[in-house]
Amino acid sequence: MxxxxxxxxxxxxxxxxxxxxxxxxxxxxxxxxxxxxxxxRYTAPDDLARDLDWMQDHVDGLPYGLDVVMPAKKVEGVSEADVEAMIPEGHRQFVKDTLARHGVPELAEGEAAGWRITGWMEQVARGQLDVAFDYPIKLLANALGSPPADVVARAHERGVLVAALAGSARHARKHAEGGIDIVVAQGYEAGGHTGEIASMVLTPEVVDAVGPLPVLAAGGIGSGEQVAAALALGAQGVWLGSVWLTTTEADLHSPALTRKLLAAGSGDTVRSRALTGKPARQLRTAWTDAWDDPAGPGTLPMPLQGLLVAEAVSRIQKHEVEPLLGTPVGQIVGRMTSERGVQAVFDDLTSGFERAVARLNRIAGRP
Amino acid sequence: MxxxxxxxxxxxxxxxxxxxxxxxxxxxxxxxxxxxxxxxRYTAPDDLARDLDWMQDHVDGLPYGLDVVMPAKKVEGVSEADVEAMIPEGHRQFVKDTLARHGVPELAEGEAAGWRITGWMEQVARGQLDVAFDYPIKLLANALGSPPADVVARAHERGVLVAALAGSARHARKHAEGGIDIVVAQGYEAGGHTGEIASMVLTPEVVDAVGPLPVLAAGGIGSGEQVAAALALGAQGVWLGSVWLTTTEADLHSPALTRKLLAAGSGDTVRSRALTGKPARQLRTAWTDAWDDPAGPGTLPMPLQGLLVAEAVSRIQKHEVEPLLGTPVGQIVGRMTSERGVQAVFDDLTSGFERAVARLNRIAGRP
Known part of the structure; x- marks a missing residue:
């Protein structure tokens, strides 16, 4: 491939x-x-440095990259405390009530909460970059809009390619104008933040919009046949996230969550604002249902929602409160039915890809 | 192909x-x-016979099929009048108010209204079948669930293959148990009634669920690259609906609607219950917005909604009231940017398919 x-x-x-x-x-x-x-998830630069050191020791000199979450719009002089102060009391009470209804225990003294949101703050992402640029990363991806111009310039100075996720041709064009090198076309069926256009339509639209810039197809890909489909649509590669969650190398810290992922069908996800305030595909749970219920208070805009629910999500995960336990994941979760090693996933991708190409050649009447 | x-x-x-x-x-x-x-749309059997006669004269002896809308669940002894009586007055008033707000004129005396709903009634569909089985059709498709067992048997006696649309692997399995011959896997991005699973995920799931029964992929397909993608996913063919709406042979009876289709982007559709009471993808309009607005009365269940809006839809179409004017269409509408003949669409499909297969062979390192 x-x-x-x-x-x-x-x-x-x-x-x-x-x-x-x-x-x-x-x-x-x-x-x-x-x-x-x-x-x-790395709020402390030292933790990231420790894990990048580990990566260096375990990639056999092969290339790898880093994905940060850096908003393009900079909000000057706003601290996490300022953002906290913008959260309505009614919403805080709704979190408390929902957790109480499901008997979710508190975190133990000293247990960290809220890493999910802190990493979204630009200051934190910039701290991560200061660390990352000391390592020979080959790609810097930004999951939230175009990266700021100075970050793109800094990456390019070091020969690092920059990728950005897009859910529409319009977003993709904006990224291209921002000087990025690769667009990840994130289809409706993908896990995490997604738009409404499905991969089958989005991938070729983005290829047309930003070509000759290379496009990676994301969303709905977990088999070699799906890789072949994405490449047939003009992508120069595929971007897979969900499928690794149930690999033996993954460390979800929650056997109950792994079980839920292995049992879930493609219809068991929902595109909900419950996690961050922007629509993100995730397992549908009693938690997402509570936030999506028209009878409830509804979600807050990003970044308020993420800050509001950070501790609650940590408590749910830590204590594995099953009805509420979820994670961002795409519709491909229906194909994740057994724990396998990463190499086994790759063997499956390459053999499925070969099968699909052979099949298309037969259909095309090629020898 | x-x-x-x-x-x-x-x-x-x-x-x-x-x-x-x-x-x-x-x-x-x-x-x-x-x-x-x-x-x-054929409420009168004679109209269908007339058009099938015309087909016979214009297909050069080549095979063709018929698509009916026949609910699997039979509701005995319920007339259209009985169904009419179940519609709340508040909903009728909402239709009147919405039409009045947009200045939609009445239909002229004697102009037919409501063909959209009448065709959904089982009696009507059975009348259509009585006509259709006099013609050498090779395929009978049902757009709404599994066809009744006696209809499947009648088709099979005549050597007619039976196809049914499915939005999930579960639906597809039910069709297979009902003895149908072909499953059309209708992805989220498709026009008309759709589920929530996108084609990239749905197609291989349905192939796995009902194999060796052949599966057609529907949803998001309008180019040869998309045909290649669908066939890479294991489909034995593709099912295209939207792309023909803007062909020169189509007769929408509305230049304004054709203009809207040609101008629409992939993000200009919505999966709404406004038309039939079940989620169906269509152009997003002021009409769908009114029905999807939480401040409004909301839609009624099938078949009430279709009956409620039938005359209104006819009035909107007849008078081309642009803000309200819509039609079922998939996300592929973004690629429908010029009126072309059907043959030109096919030329595009076959050349795009060849291009995609050649590209995949290069990626696979095949000669």
């Missing part, structure tokens, strides 16, 4: 794997793909 | 084209595809 982009990055397969787990990212690169470590 | 199914049906390309227009259906069959005439 070799495209111009995979050759340029020096990887065997045009498969980009996004994951919050260093062990998964390293295994993806070792399997011939391009591992991308999600940085959003 | 030859699959086992296209060979079995004796067509050159595994492209199934669904359309309410006989001229389009015949042109699809003549171009080497399989034309499927939508029967829902």
């Amino acid at each position: 070799q495209t111009e982009l995979s050759k340029r990055l020096g990887v065997e397969h045009a498969v980009f794997g996004f994951t919050p787990f260093p062990a998964v990212a390293a295994a993806i690169s070792r399997a011939g793909g391009f591992g991308v470590l999600g940085a959003v | 030859q699959t086992e199914l296209s060979k079995r049906l004796g067509v050159e390309h595994a492209v199934f084209g669904f359309t309410p227009f006989p001229a389009v259906a015949a042109a699809i069959s003549r171009a080497g595809g399989f034309g499927v005439l939508g029967a829902v």
Whole structure:
């Protein structure tokens, strides 16, 4: 699975794997793909440095990248406390009531809460970049809009390619104007923040909109046949996130969540604002139902919602309160039915891709 | 584009084209595809017979099929008047108010209204079948659930294959148990009634669920690259509906609607219950907005909603009241940017398919 982009990055397969787990990212690169470590959970720069050191020791010199969450719009002089103060009391009470109704215990003294939101703040993302640029990363991806111009310039000075996620051709064009190198076309069926246009329509639209810039297809991809479909649509590679969550190298810290992921069907996700205030696909749970219920207070805009629910989400995860327990994941979750190693996922992707190409050749009447 | 199914049906390309227009259906069959005439608008059996006569004269002996809308659940002894009586007065008033606000004129004396709903009634669909089985149709498709067992048996006696649309693997399995021959996997991005699972995920799920029964992929397909993607996912063919609406052979009776379709982007559709009471993708208009507005009365369940709005929809269409003017169409509408003949669409599909297969071979390192 070799495209111009995979050759340029020096990887065997045009498969980009996004994951919050260093062990998964390293295994993806070792399997011939391009591992991308999600940085959003690293609030302390030292923690990120520690894990990038570990990556360096485990990628066998193969290329890898980093994914940050950096808003393009800078809000000057606003602290986390300022944002906290904007949250209405009624919403705080709704969180308390919902947790109480499901008997969710408190966190123990000293247990960290809220890493989910803190990583979204620009100051934190910039701290992550200061660390990351000391390592030989080959790609910097931004999950939230175009990265600021100075960040793009800084990456390019170091020979680091910059990627940004887009849910529409319009977003993709904006990224291209911002000087980024790769657009990740994130379809409706993808996990995490998504728009409403499905991959089958979005991928070729984005390819047309930003070509010759390379496009990675994201959303709905977990098999080699789906890789072939995405590449048929003009993508120069695929961007997979969900499928790694149930690999043996992943460390969800929650057997109950792993069980839920393995049991979920493609219809068990929902595009909800419950997690961050922007629509993000995730497992449908009693928690997302509560936020999406018209009888409730509804969600707050980003970044308020994320800050509001950060501790609650930590409590739910820590104590594995099953009805509320969820995670961002795409519709491909229906295909994630067993725990497998990253290499096994790759073997499956490459053999399925070969099968699909052979099938298309037969249909096309080629020898 | 030859699959086992296209060979079995004796067509050159595994492209199934669904359309309410006989001229389009015949042109699809003549171009080497399989034309499927939508029967829902024929309330009078004689009108259907007239158009099937016309088809016979214009398909050059090539195969074609018919699509009916027949609910699997039979409601005994319920007339259209009985259903009318179940519509709340507040909803009727909302229709009147919305039409008045946009200055929609009445229909002229004697102008037919409401064909959209009448075709959904089982009696009507059975009348259509009585006519259709006198013609050498090769395929009978049902757009609404599994067809009743006696209809499947009657089709099979005549050597007619039966297809049914499914939005989930579960629906597809139910169809298979009902003895149908082909499942049309209708993805989220498709026009008309759709579920929430996008084609990229749905197609292989349905293939896995009902194999070796052949599956057609529907939703998001309007280019040859998208045909290649759908076939890579395991489909034995593609089912296209939207793309024909702006062909020169189509007869929308509304230049304003054609203009709206040509101008619309992939983000200009909505999955709304406004038309029939079940979620159906269509152009987003002031009409769908009114029904989807939480401040309004909301939609009624099928078949009440369709009956409630039938005359209103006819008035909006007849008088081309632009803000309200819409039609079922998929996200592929963003690619429908010029009026072309059906043959030109086919030329585009076949050349795009060849391009995509050649590209995949390069990526696979095949000669």
